[in-house]
Amino acid sequence: MANKDNSFYQEFEVFSKRTDTAPMQYQFSLLAPNEEIALVMAQENFMRRESVADLWVVNRSHIRKMTQEEKLSLHRLDNKDYRNAKGYGYLKKKWRHYEQEMLDEKEILSWGGKKSSHE
Known part of the structure; x- marks a missing residue:
């Protein structure tokens, strides 16, 4: 079976997994006359x-890519920023700022009715 341009060789894409639980990863392309020879060559x-x-x-001709119109559907709406996880890294800085402003020595000592030694 020849590809569209009637050449003897077809283009194949090779993917592999290092372990049974690892993700499939793209490795390289190769030219072969059919799937069986392509598998042997990949091995x-x-x-x-x-x-x-x-x-x-995988025979490259069997891989379908998205059209320009289909790619437009991948763009997110502008009002969906809350879906982008930004993490909680800012909380440590925010908490430190809160502690410095709210729990200074004067305030802590005021809880017990004592005056600060700096006054």
């Missing part, structure tokens, strides 16, 4: 360098 070229738990070989 020969890739597995001799490192061990893998799984190997996928």
